[in-house]
Structures are given as C-alpha cells and as structure tokens.
Amino acid sequence: MNFQRRKQKILDQLNSTGEVDIKKLAAELNISEITSRRDLNQLANDGLLYRTHGGAMKVDPLAKPHDFVNKSAQNSTVKDDICRKAAEHIIDGDIIFMDCGSTVFRLCQFIKNKKIKVITNSLPVIYELQNSAVSINIIGGELNSERQAVHGKMANEHISKYRAGKAFLGVDGISENGLFANSELEAEITQAYINQSTYTYVLCDAGKIGNETYLKFADINQVEAIITNAGDDKLDRFKDTALTIL
Amino acid sequence: MNFQRRKQKILDQLNSTGEVDIKKLAAELNISEITSRRDLNQLANDGLLYRTHGGAMKVDPLAKPHDFVNKSAQNSTVKDDICRKAAEHIIDGDIIFMDCGSTVFRLCQFIKNKKIKVITNSLPVIYELQNSAVSINIIGGELNSERQAVHGKMANEHISKYRAGKAFLGVDGISENGLFANSELEAEITQAYINQSTYTYVLCDAGKIGNETYLKFADINQVEAIITNAGDDKLDRFKDTALTIL
C-alpha cells in the first residue's frame, strides 16, 4: 500500500465519518503510527484536512452564507416594479454606475438589451450582464465574499477614476436627513458613486423610507431622484427637498 | 513482447484494478523490473498514468474529491498534473497573481483550502474560488466578455498597485527567446503581473514549448520557473537560461 493509495483511503474515510484517528488508521492500513502521522501531516500541508491531536478532521465544508439569488427573490414584484421604472431612464449610449444591493441587482434583467456601459462592483450584476448587449467595467479591489462585491480603499480610488452620467444605488435607509447604511464599506462605495455621477437615482422600497439606520453617509441633497413604490403618505417627508420622486 | 503490446496490457490492468505494481508487472510480463519501470515512466510522461513508488495508478482518482468543473476535458489530466505541481509551491499566507488562461484556471481546485490571497483578472477564477478559504482581489477595468477577463489600461494600472510574492501565468508559447501570446491585451496583463511579482511561474503543457507564436512580449529571463509536463528533449532548449524547470 503506497502513499497515494493511503491518501485516497484517508480522504474517503474523512469524507464519510468526518474524522480519523491515528491509532485506528495505523491498524486499518497496516502501517506504523508514525507513518500514519506523517500521512496526515502531508495531507494537512496540502490543505486537505485539519490536523488534530491524535488524528484529523475534515476541512470546514465552507458554509455558504449568502445566497444572493434567494435574497433577491424576496419582494421581487415590488423590486421589479421599481426597476422597471428605473430602466425607463436608461437609454442607449448611457454610462451608468450600479452598486451592490439586491434591488439594484434586479435592474439587470431590464437593461440586458440596451447598448450601454455599466460600471459596477457587484459580482451578481456582472454575471447577470455577462453575455448581453451591455459592456461591463468592473471595479477592482478586495472581494467581500459574503456580499459578493468589491469594497475597500482600492475600490473607492478606482471609482474616482470613472465618471458616469447616471448612478443607480440601493440604500438601507433614507429620510429627509440623508442616506443610511448598515455597513461602512458599502457606504463608502455608494458615496464614491454619488461623487462621480451627474445624476443619482436611489432605488428603494417603502420599507426603507424613514429608516434612519446605523450610519448616515450622505445628505439627501446629494442625490437627484428616488424611485420607489411608496405611497404619498410616506413620501411627504421629502416635500421640503429638491428630490425628484419617480 | 514489444513495448506497444506491454503498454496496452499495462493500461488494461490499470483500467480494471486501478493500480499496478512493478514487481508483479515484471513477473507477469516476464521482463525485468527495470524494464517495467521504464515502461511506466514512459506512460507517465505521456500523461496516461500516475507514477507511484513501486508502481502506478490511474490518473483520475488522485484528483480531489471536491467538486470541480470539467470544462475542457481535453488535456485535463496533463493540466491537472501541472497544476498539482504548481500548488505545491503555494503555502498559507502567500499572496499570488493568477492570470486568465485555461491552465491557470485549473489551479483553482488545488488551492481552495489554502489560506492565501489571490489577485486575478479572470472571472472564472473568481467564481471558482468565491466560497473557499481563499481571499480574492479583483483587478478592475473593462471586461472582455469573450475571454471572461478584465483587460486594458485601467487593469494594467491597477495591477501596478499590487505586489505579490508569486505569479502563476499561462502563455500561448514559450521558448529560449521569450514568452509569446496570441493577444496583445493578454500580453500586457501578463507582463504587468511579471513586473509586480517577486517570483514568476509559467504553467505550460508540452505543446506550448517552442511555439513562437504571434507576439513576443517578454524575455525568458523575466520569469523564474516553468512548470510543465514536457520531457527533457523539449526542455533542452532552455539549458542556457537561468530558468528553473519544475
């Protein structure tokens, strides 16, 4: 029994039982304990298992935290309504920013056939638009795998090199006092998009309006329009602002 | 019993039992051990089996039990062999560049469990590594949808802001005269990676060696090592270079 074959057996057992024991392994494979220990060390070195005292464990099955598609299915008709309205403001030749919220993501389906350039930091947006009429620019930097988007200093710098006519942004909250986010990283990105676009649309469902959550990152007069499904009662609060409501 | 006939028998046995043993092989085929060893080495050189101490195994079963996308089955075992070798040079804590060739893509499966940072302009690499132990940095810029990779001026600038210990690159051709590419855009990106990495590995199968195609974009002494399955006959041409051959 050579190492390669043992390696297979060890990984097989690890896959089914989740852990292996040095002593048992030595007995089962008919090798000395030190050899089985060496096997495990080598496999651990290749990142194929976690070494423990007296044995080894499976590597974390990589808990998939965030399924973007599922999240984006929630409230889909409301979001789709908002996005359909937003798409009416996008015409061939436009250069637009799209950020990484689940609402903005749903805008993709309505712009696939438009001859526009999309600049985005959102991986789902990129996937969705990949084989379409849209030309894509990707914001570079550190990938936040949970949010499936690029964030951080490098991303902000990168955005500042682009300039677009329109930006389509999602927020976690909005009121007459400004825009709010749950995450500092996303707030910075959104702010960067605002700075570099001529006209900024905020896409938000009724639940976001009046929700002054965690971090205020921009004044309300920094954006030009909101696109929403909210009724007039909720939108009253914006009557003293220059905001266009769509 | 000539070599062709033995070769067939060896492969038959390998297919049915999954492994062969030098001693048994010598006895069964009535040849010396050294001859059966030579047979196995030749077959291994052709990528038809995986050589082990004392025998050989089928090529496939060594691949990780993990999911892996078998996109281009062509030459996949050869490419996997190359990538397996490459992965041995990547250790936890490394920061590496990966470019956008199909060979380099296959490296993903072997590094999923490593705690490293990957900087890449290749969308397939990003997808493949997205929910893994690997931390990802995306090179920003214009997406070339045909190649599923980011290219262009912005991408080159972006790369120049990073610095990595190792780069793993694919080429369309390589010889003692330098590195060759079929595309100007890819050549620029590859050159940028070379400039910003301390140690550069070129992954190439035997077919790429001596292929002086279209565009020469770098001298051979700009890279430190090539990882290949090619035999010594093909590698002779590098004997006057400082190249490390792995």
Place this chain on the structure above:
DNA sequence: TCAATTATGATTATTTTTGAACAAATAAGC
C-alpha cells in the same frame, strides 16, 4: 554484411519511504 540505433538487463549509487527510539510539547486527571 556491418555499422548504427534501439531495447533490455545488470550493477551501483542515490533517493524515498518507513519504522524505531527518545526528548519535547500537549492534553488529561487529580
């Protein structure tokens, strides 16, 4: 036929693999 190439085998040195012994580090029990 004869030289040249190729395939095979034998010999030796080198490398790889494995196991044993023992000190150091770690976990477990009191």
Place this chain on the structure above:
DNA sequence: GCTTATTTGTTCAAAAATAATCATAATTGA
C-alpha cells in the same frame, strides 16, 4: 497548582525503489 499519559517532532537506521551508468542483445537501414 501538580503529575501522568499521550502525542508530537527529531534524529537515525534499515529497507525498498529509483536513477544513472555501462554492457549486452535485438533490430534497423544502408
């Protein structure tokens, strides 16, 4: 806290497999 048992890392040696070298047999092509 302390002691004890287990596990581990290190060093060394033996065994197996391999690579390298050379010699011999088979095959090829003029």
